[in-house]
Amino acid sequence: MDRLTAEHRSWNMSRIKGRDTGPERKVRSLLHRLGFRFSLRRRDLPGRPDIVLPRYEQRFSCMAVFGTAIRNARTPSYRRRDRNSGLRN
Secondary structure, eight states: OOSSOHHHHHHHHHTSOOSSOHHHHHHHHHHHHTTOOOEEOOTTSTTOOSEEEGGGTEEEOOOOOOHHHHHTOOOOHHHHHHHHHHHHO
């Protein structure tokens, strides 16, 4: 099923960064503008969350979505039909 060899896939994945991704930076910027204090990548918590709000005991993991998944996404024809019929009523 996979078009790439294991070595090439490993090479590709080694170049994908796991921290300071676009979505993570946007969330941090928003939290900072709203006046929240936060910690980054606390290793003492399970799962190593990206952003931790210690005062509120909240933690976030920001997942980056690859752009190709969004660009190539299509609504199935049966859903388009259902969605369009709902808008007309």
